[in-house]
Amino acid sequence: MGKxxxxxxxxxxxxxxxxxxxxxxxxxxxxxxxxxIKGGKVKVDCIVDITNITDLNYIDYDNGLIRLGALVTHSExxxxxxxxxxxxxxxxxxxxxxxPQIRNRGTVVGNVANASRAADTPLxxxxxxxxxxxxxxxxxxxxxxxxxxxxxxxxxxxxxxxxTELYFRGLKPEQGGSFVKLxxxxxxxxxxxxxxxxxxxxxxxxxxxxxxxxxxxxxxxxQRAKRAEEAxxxxxxxxxxxxxxxxxxxxxxxxxxxxxxxxxxxxxxTKVLVARTIKNALEWIKWEG
Amino acid sequence: MGKIRxxxxxxxxxxxxxVDPMATLLEVLRxxxxxxxxxxxxxxxxxxxxxxxxDGKAILSCLTPAMQAAGREIITVEGLSCNGELxxxxxxxxxxxxxxxxxxxxxxxxxxKALLDxxxxxxxxxxxxxxxxxxxxxxxxxxxxxxxxxxxxxxx
Numbered sequence: 001m002g003k004x005x006x007x008x009x010x011x012x013x014x015x016x017x018x019x020x021x022x023x024x025x026x027x028x029x030x031x032x033x034x035x036x037i038k039g040g041k042v043k044v045d046c047i048v049d050i051t052n053i054t055d056l057n058y059i060d061y062d063n064g065l066i067r068l069g070a071l072v073t074h075s076e077x078x079x080x081x082x083x084x085x086x087x088x089x090x091x092x093x094x095x096x097x098x099x100p101q102i103r104n105r106g107t108v109v110g111n112v113a114n115a116s117r118a119a120d121t122p123l124x125x126x127x128x129x130x131x132x133x134x135x136x137x138x139x140x141x142x143x144x145x146x147x148x149x150x151x152x153x154x155x156x157x158x159x160x161x162x163x164t165e166l167y168f169r170g171l172k173p174e175q176g177g178s179f180v181k182l183x184x185x186x187x188x189x190x191x192x193x194x195x196x197x198x199x200x201x202x203x204x205x206x207x208x209x210x211x212x213x214x215x216x217x218x219x220x221x222x223q224r225a226k227r228a229e230e231a232x233x234x235x236x237x238x239x240x241x242x243x244x245x246x247x248x249x250x251x252x253x254x255x256x257x258x259x260x261x262x263x264x265x266x267x268x269x270t271k272v273l274v275a276r277t278i279k280n281a282l283e284w285i286k287w288e289g
Numbered sequence: 290m291g292k293i294r295x296x297x298x299x300x301x302x303x304x305x306x307x308v309d310p311m312a313t314l315l316e317v318l319r320x321x322x323x324x325x326x327x328x329x330x331x332x333x334x335x336x337x338x339x340x341x342x343x344d345g346k347a348i349l350s351c352l353t354p355a356m357q358a359a360g361r362e363i364i365t366v367e368g369l370s371c372n373g374e375l376x377x378x379x380x381x382x383x384x385x386x387x388x389x390x391x392x393x394x395x396x397x398x399x400x401x402k403a404l405l406d407x408x409x410x411x412x413x414x415x416x417x418x419x420x421x422x423x424x425x426x427x428x429x430x431x432x433x434x435x436x437x438x439x440x441x442x443x444x445x
Contacts, residue, residue: 004293004310004356027354034313034352035333047310051357075346099422100400102334104346105353187421188335 003046010055010164013048014137017160020046026162027051028071029106031098032114056164059083067167074103074111074121086170088284089177089196089277093124096181099188109163112145115155115221122149122222123196124179126214130168136161146214149221174209175200176284178277182269184260191217192260193269195249197277201237201285208232208241213274218255218266225249228274237282246274295359299324300368308355315339315350317358318365326366326395330424337423340396341365347403347422366395369402378402378440387436389427396423401437409445413438 003020007013017024023045027033036042050056050070057071061082068077074094077083084091090108097103097111097120111121112132125145132148134141137160145166148155157163171177177198183189194217200210211232213225228249235241255266292307299322308317315332318324318341330338332351339351342364369376378401381387388394397420404411404419411419416437417430425433 002311004354006356006359030354030357031334031349031352034354037311038332047354049354049356098334099337100403100419101337101340101347101349101422102352105348187418188424 002044004049005046006049006052008052010053010135010162011137013050013053013162014160016046016048017162018137020048021159024048024159026113029073029102029110031102031106032110032116050162061086061170064169064172065167066170067165068108070109070162070164071107072109073105073107074098075100077108077121078103082170087124087128087168087177088171089127089179089198089281090121090124092179093120093181093194093196096120096179096183096191096194109166112148112166113155113157113163115149115153117152117219117221118190118194118217119222120179120181120191120194120216123194123214123216124177125166125168126222126224127177127179127196127198127212128168128171129198129212130166132163133165133167134161135164140164146222146224149223152220154221171198171284172200173286174203176281178280178284180273180276180280182260182273190260193217193255193266193273195270195273195277197274197281199232199278199281201282203285203287206237208235208237211245211278213245213249213277215249215253215270215274217260218253218270220254225252225274227252232278242275242278245278246271249274293356295356297358297360298362300364310354310356312355313351314341314343314353314355314358314363317355318350318363324365324367328392328395330392330396335424336393337396337400337420338393340399340423342399342403345403345406347400347419349422364399364402366398369398376402377443378405378437381436381440381443382433385432385436385439387429387432389425389429393423393425397425397433401433401440404437405441405444410441411437 056069077094181194202209231245250271328338330336
């Protein structure tokens with residue numbers, strides 16, 4: 001029987017993490033971790049519960065910057081008016097997670113730390129160029145969310161570190177974003193392919209001035225489709241540009257045949273989903289002012 | 290490491306008990322408190338049969354450590370009726386024939402209650418979303434939605 005520490009402060013959490021090191025795991029929503037423990041895939045001596053550290057429960061918006069504390073759940077994100085207005089793709093990705101019951105408990109930070117290659121919210125965060133505040137007893141480091149993922153199910157977080165906050169800039173009038181997921185049903189379904197995109201347009205010249213496209217499932221870790229981005233940046237806003245970019249995306253992923261479909265199908269759907277996110281994102285551009 | 294004493298409220302009553310720190314809320318409700326209305330279905334967060342309400346929100350008791358219930362307010366299906374009278378949702382489920390084998394019903398009822406407590410006049414689509422995490426083995430979703438709509442008319 002293991003030890004369960006209900007940390008009341010970050011210091012208590014760090015003390016436990018430092019003491020138990022690789023035998024400790026942090027829990028908040030627990031919707032992934034409990035499954036791993038029940039299945040015997042993760043052996044722990046100590047569970048460090050951070051849900052009582054209420055200082056970590058906030059969604060702030062200040063000066064264009066949106067900050068999410070570690071305890072913010074998917075439900076809170078999907079219902080947040082500021083996220084729906086300034087980072088709609090993150091609201092869409094949060095809504096795509098699990099079921100209402102899972103979204104009421106699972107946190108966005110937990111979704112990042114768990115590093116599933118099929119995870120939904122990390123893609124939106126990567127497309128938004130979100131950064132993570134990674135804290136330990138010794139100090140803190142700021143890491144781009146896309147750099148946290150180092151391989152299949154792996155982040156570069158150390159045993160004694162916690163992500164306490166995610167932050168990113170809200171979308172500007174000349175920016176738009178979208179998240180789309182291919183799954184067998186609209187709830188309780190793991191994605192076969194998922195894509196999040198943020199585009200920036202030069203409204204006077206009617207060209208794509210920037211693009212960040214993140215793909216999941218069909219790659220070892222949530223990551224950007226950089227060739228697709230390059231196929232958009234500097235090109236006119238047209239069906240042809242969108243077609244070229246989505247074609248590039250399909251060429252740079254490495255889908256495998258599995259329960260969510262054949263490799264060929266997933267590659268074809270990558271093309272469809274990338275195009276769809278770009279078109280959806282364009283709908284958010286405010287062409288005047 | 291032995292058991293840890295925790296306190297929480299279940300169906301309006303205080304409960305204080307010693308729990309295995311690794312136990313789930315589902316195990317504690319069923320085995321220690323005898324509240325077997327909460328069903329153990331998949332035990333993996335997929336089916337929703339173990340849904341209970343914690344501090345006003347529908348959650349899966351199979352994926353919630355019992356330790357996280359400390360200090361919280363839990364409602365299980367046993368807490369829906371009042372003074373021997375069934376909850377309007379329960380009456381509507383019976384009237385609409387929304388119960389077939391009955392195994393998913395407690396979870397369906399609690400997902401529906403969490404919805405109606407927040408939104409007393411939902412659309413059918415909102416009801417569908419609210420019960421999207423509850424699987425019915427008998428494929429009886431339409432009647433469940435009918436029942437929640439009927440209950441909402443009576444409550445709202």
